[in-house]
Amino acid sequence: MNGLLMNEKNVCGTVKERSRLAPQSVEMKYRDAYLTVIFTMGQTKEHARKVYQAMVRSRLLEMKFSSLYKAGQIVGGVYLGKGQEAVSASVGARLEPGKDIFAPLIRDQAGRTAFGEDMLDATRTYLGSAQGPMKARDGNIHRGRPSEGVVAMISHLGSSLSVVGGMLKAREIQGKLAGCVGATCIGDGATSTGSFHEGLNYVAVEKLPVVVVVANNQFAYSTPNSKQYACVDLIDRAQGYGVAGHSVDGTDMLACAETIAKAVDTARAGGGPQMVVAKLLRLGGHGEHDDGSYIPEEIRNSTYGRDCIEVGKQQLLEKGWLSEEELTEWQEAAKMEVQEAVKTAQKEAGPNPYNEDWSALAESRFKEAHT
Amino acid sequence: MNGLLMNEKNVCGTVKERSRLAPQSVEMKYRDAYLTVIFTMGQTKEHARKVYQAMVRSRLLEMKFSSLYKAGQIVGGVYLGKGQEAVSASVGARLEPGKDIFAPLIRDQAGRTAFGEDMLDATRTYLGSAQGPMKARDGNIHRGRPSEGVVAMISHLGSSLSVVGGMLKAREIQGKLAGCVGATCIGDGATSTGSFHEGLNYVAVEKLPVVVVVANNQFAYSTPNSKQYACVDLIDRAQGYGVAGHSVDGTDMLACAETIAKAVDTARAGGGPQMVVAKLLRLGGHGEHDDGSYIPEEIRNSTYGRDCIEVGKQQLLEKGWLSEEELTEWQEAAKMEVQEAVKTAQKEAGPNPYNEDWSALAESRFKEAHT
Amino acid sequence: MSVTYIEAIREAQYKALETDERVFLYGQDIGEFGGAFKATKGLKEKWPDRVMDAPISEDAMIGMAVGAAIEGMRPVVEMQFADFSSVGFNQIVNNAATHYYRTGVPIPITVRMPSGGTPGSGPFHSQSIEAIYSHYPGCIVLTPATVSDAYHMLLEGIALDDPVIYCEHKLLYRWLKSDDFEGDGLPIGKARITRPGKHATVVAYSAMVHEAVRAAEMLQSEGWEIEVVDLRSVKPLDTDTVIASVARTGRLLAVGEAFPWGGVTAEIVSRVVKEAFHLLDAPPMRLNAKDTPIPYHPKLWAAHRPTPESISHALKELLAY
Amino acid sequence: MSVTYIEAIREAQYKALETDERVFLYGQDIGEFGGAFKATKGLKEKWPDRVMDAPISEDAMIGMAVGAAIEGMRPVVEMQFADFSSVGFNQIVNNAATHYYRTGVPIPITVRMPSGGTPGSGPFHSQSIEAIYSHYPGCIVLTPATVSDAYHMLLEGIALDDPVIYCEHKLLYRWLKSDDFEGDGLPIGKARITRPGKHATVVAYSAMVHEAVRAAEMLQSEGWEIEVVDLRSVKPLDTDTVIASVARTGRLLAVGEAFPWGGVTAEIVSRVVKEAFHLLDAPPMRLNAKDTPIPYHPKLWAAHRPTPESISHALKELLAY
Numbered sequence A, B: 001m002n003g004l005l006m007n008e009k010n011v012c013g014t015v016k017e018r019s020r021l022a023p024q025s026v027e028m029k030y031r032d033a034y035l036t037v038i039f040t041m042g043q044t045k046e047h048a049r050k051v052y053q054a055m056v057r058s059r060l061l062e063m064k065f066s067s068l069y070k071a072g073q074i075v076g077g078v079y080l081g082k083g084q085e086a087v088s089a090s091v092g093a094r095l096e097p098g099k100d101i102f103a104p105l106i107r108d109q110a111g112r113t114a115f116g117e118d119m120l121d122a123t124r125t126y127l128g129s130a131q132g133p134m135k136a137r138d139g140n141i142h143r144g145r146p147s148e149g150v151v152a153m154i155s156h157l158g159s160s161l162s163v164v165g166g167m168l169k170a171r172e173i174q175g176k177l178a179g180c181v182g183a184t185c186i187g188d189g190a191t192s193t194g195s196f197h198e199g200l201n202y203v204a205v206e207k208l209p210v211v212v213v214v215a216n217n218q219f220a221y222s223t224p225n226s227k228q229y230a231c232v233d234l235i236d237r238a239q240g241y242g243v244a245g246h247s248v249d250g251t252d253m254l255a256c257a258e259t260i261a262k263a264v265d266t267a268r269a270g271g272g273p274q275m276v277v278a279k280l281l282r283l284g285g286h287g288e289h290d291d292g293s294y295i296p297e298e299i300r301n302s303t304y305g306r307d308c309i310e311v312g313k314q315q316l317l318e319k320g321w322l323s324e325e326e327l328t329e330w331q332e333a334a335k336m337e338v339q340e341a342v343k344t345a346q347k348e349a350g351p352n353p354y355n356e357d358w359s360a361l362a363e364s365r366f367k368e369a370h371t
Numbered sequence C, D: 001m002s003v004t005y006i007e008a009i010r011e012a013q014y015k016a017l018e019t020d021e022r023v024f025l026y027g028q029d030i031g032e033f034g035g036a037f038k039a040t041k042g043l044k045e046k047w048p049d050r051v052m053d054a055p056i057s058e059d060a061m062i063g064m065a066v067g068a069a070i071e072g073m074r075p076v077v078e079m080q081f082a083d084f085s086s087v088g089f090n091q092i093v094n095n096a097a098t099h100y101y102r103t104g105v106p107i108p109i110t111v112r113m114p115s116g117g118t119p120g121s122g123p124f125h126s127q128s129i130e131a132i133y134s135h136y137p138g139c140i141v142l143t144p145a146t147v148s149d150a151y152h153m154l155l156e157g158i159a160l161d162d163p164v165i166y167c168e169h170k171l172l173y174r175w176l177k178s179d180d181f182e183g184d185g186l187p188i189g190k191a192r193i194t195r196p197g198k199h200a201t202v203v204a205y206s207a208m209v210h211e212a213v214r215a216a217e218m219l220q221s222e223g224w225e226i227e228v229v230d231l232r233s234v235k236p237l238d239t240d241t242v243i244a245s246v247a248r249t250g251r252l253l254a255v256g257e258a259f260p261w262g263g264v265t266a267e268i269v270s271r272v273v274k275e276a277f278h279l280l281d282a283p284p285m286r287l288n289a290k291d292t293p294i295p296y297h298p299k300l301w302a303a304h305r306p307t308p309e310s311i312s313h314a315l316k317e318l319l320a321y
């Protein structure tokens, strides 16, 4: 185990950037502020446990969705974050609900959970209950609670980044920006979108406290990195936008927890936009309809193919930050929670088209009858 | 005068990258090929003269358009390349008409001229003759001859880059790519468009022989660089796309001629996409309707504010590559040529709406009568 | 004192900034420079933090506005030309316009679209694309034809809780003048009878209202009294006022400057025939621009769009039925 | 042997690649993976250099195709979903579609748009946006409803010299089967009488043809004979065939799955009333989807789009006039 950061000296000292998978890791540059992030050991431990607990809860919830999907009980598609929980939960766990902003993408159940999402929100949406946050009008991974800081993504990849920027800019105008962070997750494939480019350039120009976490899982649907971009490492893009760059092994839970915490904390402290690139592998198909058989054996067997939830477990057990018993407790509690949520949502009615207010407008007086 | 490259030793040897304005110039990386560009002195001289002659002809043509604009004789707007001729002509002069591809932007009269454009093409378009290459259907800077390798830009900035990529890709499929280059010019402002990002990423992924020349003239219309991007230098973007980067002082004619020649030659030799960033200043308003009064005095008085056509003249005279007499001859010949073109175009009729084939379709059988 | 259409737009933004601190302006070159058409001249000076220059990133500009709206602001975004909204299109129709239906959180943004043709502007600085934003659900689409509408509808639009596409016609910017911008108090959603008549109804909007009035004047000498209806907004579309007019005249010509396939004029005709078929004495007609890109040369341009001559020509055909 | 609609699309691409070396395919995941819907399955294997995977860059994908077309190729670009064409929109309507008019150089590209709603797909994987690409000048917009049309119109479209927007309906992909894709040889530009009748005409296209036929069957038991016209292409739009049908029936209902403001149905109604007013015995009607984003839940989705029930309901209103 490469616990480089995890010996007491480092944990209590300055967090140094490192990455096993990206040796060419880019030097960080804070143009507005330089921040030394200091974790006390207690903080690190609590943070790591928080990240890991969210991973466990999220994994169990998603495995449930997967089996409900196979049983034909899910409305719409199922896209899982399996293998990406360490990255995602590390983002959500470092954000403050009710204050910060989170724009999850399609593999961010763990981040949502860590950011405090009620399991019922997800479950209601996947099962088509009219009581979900989107009232069955939009589904599954698109759900959000924008007024509570969770952006409701549209499918068009890359388009959330400028939205997060605008939310923060609004707070700046309102004089409420201090101490806030907006974070968003995105895949390797989505970095090729014009929308991503414009959004990242925008937040960089405005020096907004944004953290962009790229989960480079080597594939966009079936398309490998080699057909997606030509730079050596996506982190090479950070400098071109004038944002700070951080590389991390996305399967190494403790490394994710720390690197992403550092990025979030730096943004919060006024260090400007932060870009984190985590390398890992999607442990499954693109969605549950896909078997991902195009992923070559050698990548599956590489470090990318490690399951971060296993890695995280070993890390916490080794450090003595979690016991087997406690883990079992967490798992049992999460299973119960999942079961409860599913039971509740399954009992709830779907939407009623006859009661539906068929208007896209908030200004209801402009609703027109179309025949 | 900083004729660093211009002593015989360098001219005949390996051209080394340098830039007075961008000391943080980025190391070139050719992942597919490394090329040592060797100019013999004769070649350098001939190339520099070709660049300069195009600058002279282009400047005189544009000054004519400017005065015709003021006299109310131009149809549409006038956007000039004054101050950017060294960059633009260096691109056009290094391309081979009938073989290479050129996608000029709004300040590329010099590049067009160097690439062999007949003055009548421009003049007819500006004066609204129906005999222009766009038949008066589209105007001025939008003109092109796509079948002859000159892309007809649309106004939406950034969108020519992927078109150039597609033209080259077509040749690759057809087995005709060897030795071809596609070059396109763009401003600092247009680098913020999603289209530019997608296009550059595309040509990088496909390793196409594309040269992207960014004329960083410090402003996009009235918007200064500080509101446009946050990286230290736009050349910092090259690495993030995996393309080779070259910085150059855009007011230094000989430096432009050499650096851009190197970029073009490298692309031609299989070195993959090349990005050149030239720093300079637009010596005028955004268009002839604008006085550019928002450009601060100190920038005007900086090196950026030099007129490349003056710099180039001194450079050629000093080297003895051009005599005062020959220059006067060039100028006189160009003036005559401009006069002839204007005289011809002014005599020609505008379009006749009654004869116009009001159909956007090549398949004329699908033309519909709309009332 | 005489105010122009573009001044009315500037004044409305001034007023909005002054009276509602949730309002901010965002666009390319709209700050110190005052915008390509000077619609924001002097506003940055007065509200330095609420008038902001944007990079050339229309997608991000709209995305940013959506985000700010979620946080309770009321952004007014200037597209330098309506034509460039094509690269912000996705954020408008798929993000801003769907957000309220999907999440229940309204997106009160206003997108100012300098629209319509002017001589010599060509295919990419002349478009009238109100139909594109009307076809998708979720936007309100305004098309003011008068100085006072330019003023009041912009203010009213900024105050609405939905995304507003505000199509301002560039040809009217400096040419159209008024003594004031008081207006007649018509709210968004109501069309106006610009000119009463009894033999035929021309329904128009934006700059075409003026061309329609000219055509009506041309026909007056021949004894025809043409009613001109100014739609003011194309979504919502005030079918009632149109039908009431058709009830008086029995004849309908819908005129627009946009491309001829689909669009506002087709929507008008379709609504009128459905609701008021029995009131029609003649087949309802449409007149639009031609089905080609908007040509750059003024001679071609003038023939591409409806003109007083082509409108009166169409009216004669309508009246002769 | 039975072939599905999606197989016909694959076979047409196979045939195009085989017979015309200027053809190549380009899109996300269309290579070894064979595409999100398997429309290109196995083609990369056979033509490794002419079936290419694209980055997630719809703008560049269309721009690339435009460039390749300039050089004499005939690119067929797959959008993973029609909905995502909104980010390639500018290159389609402002670059590809204007190019021939502006320069005289044609752009023979085909953009395949997996369109239309399926249960559970929601606002961004269900759109029918043929009207958007028809409104702008310069594109040909195809909307095949049958297996043989899917095959022949794609092949014919690829051979056309203009940009072709090929709207293939996802609901038909696997559900619609045929014994062969021989077809009846109708060329692009001609509508088809799918079902003859004499009491009313339903004009539809794409998946709605099948819903209209079902509605007609429902009304048959009540003694009504409903004629169903399949437009096949919405631009060009075969007004003659529609009017000939209306001449027989005197009644028109235009049905589409797209949003209700403007669009194909409004264009049909407007053309018919202009040319065939005197043939109409009742006000022509339209039936479209509702004016909201397409809802994700199957129950809402089913009520959002026209169905056999709502079509027959509208027909009864039309017949009762």
Ligand SMILES: Cc1ncc(C[n+]2csc(CCOP(=O)(O)OP(=O)(O)O)c2C)c(N)n1
Pocket: A106, A107, A155, A156, A157, A186, A187, A188, A189, A190, A191, A193, A217, A219, A220, A221, A282, A286, D028, D056, D058, D080, D084, D087
């Ligand atoms: C603009 C756009 N084009 C295409 C798609 C279809 N699509 C959905 S997910 C996906 C792959 C995304 O890959 P990546 O960004 O790497 O994320 P990952 O699925 O690997 O987590 C694609 C192509 C889309 N959603 N948006």
Ligand SMILES: Cc1ncc(C[n+]2csc(CCOP(=O)(O)OP(=O)(O)O)c2C)c(N)n1
Pocket: B106, B107, B155, B156, B157, B186, B187, B188, B189, B190, B191, B193, B217, B219, B220, B221, B282, B286, C028, C056, C058, C080, C084, C087
């Ligand atoms: C997508 C898009 N948005 C806005 C414009 C309007 N516009 C035309 S030129 C220009 C400024 C361009 O600046 P830059 O790219 O730096 O080129 P320069 O004019 O300095 O040569 C703008 C904003 C446009 N043409 N395209």
Ligand SMILES: [Mg+2]
Pocket: A187, A188, A189, A215, A216, A217, A218, A219, A220, A221
């Ligand atoms: Mg990925």
Ligand SMILES: [Mg+2]
Pocket: B187, B188, B189, B215, B216, B217, B218, B219, B220, B221
């Ligand atoms: Mg510039």
